Amino acid sequence: QVQLQESGPGLVNPSETLSLTCTVSGYSLTNNYYWGWIRQPPGKGLEWIGNIFHSQSPYYNPSLKSRVTISIDTAKNKFSLNLTSLTAADTALYYCARVARLGMNYFDFWGQGTLVAVSS
């Protein structure tokens, strides 16, 4: 069964760049699934950030596109999120997840999430 685990710093300074990694086990990233990032500010709802496929360019939420980069390392079976120019509004629980089916951008397996606070 596929398992996902997010990792990264719990605290980041404003204006800096957040880097998170999602390690996938039980499934190869070179198989036919997309993988994505979603975030959830404390006490609030869910926001889709972007998705990636191993042999294609990632695609992003237009509201974050200028600040987001998602990349994939198939050799390490990991994919990553970079988010630049952080503000307090980026404080959130960040989830990585598997897109359930090709072309169907919803998520069937999720990591447990990693909490990121943006504060000096």
Place this chain on the structure above:
Amino acid sequence: AVRMTQSPSSLSASTGDRVTITCRASQDIGYYLVWYQQKPGQAPKLLISSASSLQSGVPSRFSGSGSGTAFTLTISSLQSEDFATYYCQQYYASPYNFGQGTKLEIK
């Protein structure tokens, strides 16, 4: 962007009750809608895809219906483990927005 609006935002109910949560899309999204359940401290869990297809292992008391712009999630007889927050999400077009959530609480 397709905006998703859930109602109500919160709902109090008792074990055994039948409850319905509504999700409305700002434009026609066909059947491109899913429902998730999220319990405190946990990641969302996929319940229903394609508006009405129950995921494997999800109890049959959960059901989804609708198409176009109006969708519902129904729990036919609430169990204690169903008290959680429920989210809809459209996957018709980017950005793949979620509803704001409906918190189902014990009366």
